[in-house]
Amino acid sequence: MAGPAPAPEPGGSRDGSAERLLLDATRRAVRAPAERVALVLHLSRLGPPAPEPHHRRIARALLTEAAQRLDGQLFPLGNGDLALLCRAAHSRTPAANEPASLRSNLARLFGGEAAGPEAIVSLWPLPGQADLLLAYAAERLAAAEQFGAALRRDAIERSRTFSVAIPPEPAPMTGLPDFPEMLQRRTGALVARSGGTPSHALRPLFRELAFSSAALSAHYAPASDTSSDPWLLRHFGGRLEEPLLALIEAALPGSGPIGMAGTPPGFALHLNLSTKTIMKERSAHVFRLSRSIGVPIGVEVSLVEAAAMPEAFAAARSVLRRAGLRIVLGTISHQALLLTRPQSLDADLFKLDWSARLARLTEPDRGALASAFDAIGRERVILNRADNEEAVLWGLGHGIRRFVGHHVEVMLAAGRMLACAAASGCTLGQCSERAASATAPGRRFCRNLSLLDSGAPSAAPS
Amino acid sequence: MTALPELPSVELDTMALSSLARDCRLAGVERQVLLVRFSLLPPEYYRPHHGRLAESALEPLAGADRARVYRLPGHDLALAWRGDAGRQENRVLATLAVLFAEPAPPLPRFAELVRRFTVPRDAERLAACLAAPEPIEPQAPERPPLDLAALGAIERALASADMSRFSRRRSICRRDGSGQFRLAWEKRFLSVSEIGESLAPEHDLAGDPWLFRRLTRTLDRRLLALLSAPRELSSAPPFAINLNVESILSPAFLTFDVALPAGLRGEIVLELLPADILNDAPAFLFARDFVRGRGYRLALGGVAPALLPMLPLPALGLDFLELRYSSELASMPAAALDAASEERERILLAGADSPAALLWGEAQGFVLFQGRAALPVS
Known part of the structure; x- marks a missing residue:
């Protein structure tokens, strides 16, 4: 200038x-x-x-x-x-x-x-x-x-990465007691029209274990706003993957927040892993274990990582394919979907992040997005961050049936509460929060943990 | 004018042979080429006198029209000539057959050791043979990946370091109608390997990809500051710099934009990486539109062949696509290139260090090259 x-x-x-x-x-x-x-x-x-x-x-x-x-x-x-x-x-x-x-x-x-x-x-x-x-x-x-x-x-500007100081490297995580507090359980569900009525049936498809960015940031760098530095967060997340796999290996066959015992056949566990971790022996153990107990696993790799390390992604994809696991390409913004062709990366599922801007796209962008969905196949799209009704309705209006997000959790909680004999005194919010927690304290007040963890299908109010 | 490094005769001969194929194509004439590939011999088998014998064996063809001998890497020899020299050629082949008929160790087949080409028809086959063997890097001792403490130390050191000692340039050339390479722009960058050696020799800077990405943003700011210094750009030719999206939106870029001489406005190429674009696509779109409004051109760099089908240049709204030559790239079907960009003049082939790379790129219709085989004429 x-x-x-x-x-x-x-x-x-x-x-x-x-x-x-x-x-x-x-x-x-x-x-x-x-x-x-x-x-x-x-x-x-x-x-x-x-x-x-x-x-x-x-x-x-x-x-x-x-x-x-x-x-x-x-x-x-x-x-x-x-x-x-x-x-x-x-x-x-x-x-x-x-x-x-x-x-x-x-x-x-x-x-x-x-x-x-x-x-x-x-x-x-x-x-x-x-x-x-x-x-x-x-x-x-x-x-x-x-x-x-x-x-x-309100005048304090949100700082971005340029002012984010580098926190000290945390000690390697050796024990697991407080580790699950950084984990969030989310449920991916299929929303299907039920019998021609205007209501929708919800069928849980998978449980997702993912680290909370806010919790990661708070744990590793409480004095620094690392949440605005995506690269630091990825670094921190990467350090937790092996401990997470160790936790899963120990808990997968049982009940509890990490266990998959009692879940319906086909109900899957989805994990966010880096390509580096996918190639490790620990991952192979978990994949073998899941196969032996009949729990399907889906592994999510972010679109950014696939683009940053395409050779590593291709190698990881081969490993996952050989193990018969589902590959989920995650963290796809609608802008990224309009700019690129993620389907060329040969994943099974594509996780699109909801944004309110999706509801007010220009006509050309709407057309381009429809073409992108056609190319991917709407049955392979998961609408992520479906935290409100607007998101779910937008997805349904665009032929998407698979959702992850707070609104889905609330809908699932409503279905559980209808079926739960111990639900008196519980609120929808409490039920959905307990379902999202991977810690004993977070689930302490639930009196029907087997239902909370069941991943059972439910009819939910539309 | 960019100073040309002095090239060893082997390299000059290799480039000359590569140019021969290109010149023949441009001029619509033919040359015959006989290639003797000592580089295929087991190392313990090759002796200097073999080379001398082979040169002697080629002598009958030395009298052919426009004959010229080329000394190539790996002690390979080539001889090119014009027209029919069947009788002399047969004599040469017979001598070479005797030469390579020595007993053990087992040798490659004669047809592999001695190859025959007619250029430009066989230009790509010749180029594939001329491809410089991948240099065997000495095995570096394994170093631990960058960690937060080392990253912090590097960033602190960079804050006050004289960055000019890490500053590097590379020529990006455009092949003109006469087949000559003219400087299109320079690529200006900071040498990450030297920064690593100077500031964190005990760490592998790229060992943790995410911390490395973070480091590149710091380097962006330092590079922008370097380029914004008074008189730094007063006589600079057009240039390209690789930046993170966030760096384009930073105060340092605005300062650089202010410092940019009017003559360079519209001549600067900003190169972005796919992962950075996808990390924050809305920020990328904003940055793209902002810098385009300021007259910058944009390139997508660091694109692995496997990503070509995913990254359509028109949808991304970028001007250039930079590809690095590799055997994997050369084996990609044309459709994969088309998926990224059907406009070949928008594709820049980096790493064009060998005639094979150059010929492959030319066969694809590329006109922009970077590499030792595509140095600008003075």
Whole structure:
């Protein structure tokens, strides 16, 4: 960007001062003879988890540059929006409508993160549409004055990896007593229409044992926000895989949170493993054990690892195929699905992460996603993070029947409670939380552990 | 101008023979080539006098039209000539047959030791024979993988290290219509192996892939800082740098963008890795659109052959695909390349260190190369 270096890390006005300055500047601009224009980039309208620090950083850099070029002034507002007051056109290139061009560039850049490109940028010529800008600035000022304290509390920027300090290497895990606390049990279920009625039947398909990122981060680096460094988390997770396999080897044939005794035939255990661990002898032991007791195993490898180490992934895939295990390709975002062809990696199941943005894709993206599902086969797609009804309904509407997520856990809990003689006094939330726990304390108050661990099919309310 | 390293005559001859095949194709003419492959002999069998004998054996053909002898790696010899020289050729073959008819140890078949080609028709077969044998790396002592303590120490050391001593460049060349290689851009990077040797010699930096990924982000920042230094880029040719997506979205990149001379705007290639793109696809999309708006071009690097069907360049919205030459790549069906990009001029063949690599790449229609066999003309 031409000119001086961009402004330091953005942090908008938290006390209404920028909003006041914007109001004053707008009033002056209305009285001034030269035509001005106001451009507002509504970063506050970006869908979560945006706006992320890099959105704010780059928006501010682009608008700072535009302000220098167009004799403008930039106002970083308390809600994260950026308002630019500037000349209507560049004096040296009068034909070029730079603010309009800037608007379309910003809309293209940020529009994908917002409800739509038109919602993310406002362009108000002054004095013609000064009333719109004045109303907007007044509204922002009122909000800043009213919620200033709350805004200040929220002002702590989420740090990203650049500021994540490296924690010390933890000691090798030798004992297992507190280890299951980092484990989460999740159930993958098939949602099927039952007998032509509008209700759905739930059939648990597999139990998944996975490490909680938050618990990993808290355990290994309580003083550091490692949750925002995916590579450190992978490093930590990798260290726990062998202890996890040891735990499974000991507990798999029995009952309890890790055991699979009493589960229906075909009910599988899914594990997240790195390609390195898959090749180890410990894995081979567990795979042999599972075969001997008739518990199918599915092994999930992340798409990122498969892409980072394709040779290792291919070798691991061969090992799993020879062992007759199911290969799950996990951590697939819908953007990754639109950008790539993960089906070429020859996995059995593909775990797509739900995002609220799936429900508001553009028409071309909807078409591309449908094509991707066709290429993979909808029966091989698992919708992961189906934590709410919207996710499940979206999946069902797109022909997906396999789900993992909190909403599924609650639906399963509802089915268990209907069948449980000891459920009085329990809530849905308690039942689903106990089912997700891999520790004795987390399951302590359940009076029907055999049902909790059964993986039995259930009819759940739709 | 990029300084050309001085090449040993064997390497020059190898490149010349490779160029012969290419030149013949471009000019639409033919040459005959006889290749004597001492490199296939068991090491204990080859003696220097065999080479001298073989050269003597080739003499009858030395008088053929446009005849030239090429000394190749592994003591191999080739002789190329124009037109029909059947009688002289028969004499040569008869002498060579005697030469290779010595008793034990068992030798490869004569047809393997002495090969005959007509280029350009047999260019790929010739190139496969010319492929430099994989250098046998001395067995490095096994070192423990990078751990958090070592990573932290490296990052602290990097914060104040003079990075210019680790800075390296490689030429990326575009083959022009006359078959010459012209510098398209330079690849600028920090030598990870030297950083490892200097700062953590007792650890294998890539031993833990995830900590290594983390380290690359630190290296990105240092490289960007190096390139942002005053006058660093004032007379720089177009160049490419490999960055993490997150680095593109960092303050260090914005500083670099400010420091970029106007003449280089639109000439810089940013190279990304598949795993990094997939690690945070929304961030990648944002970064891609941001830098494209700033005039940068984008390349996908580090693509293993097995990933080709998974990574369609048009869907990713990138300009170039960098592939590293390997026998695995060379054996991939064309459909796999098509799956990634049907536009061959967008594919850059890295590791084009041998005539085989170069010829394979040219046969695929590539025009962008990096490697010892594709050095730029001055």
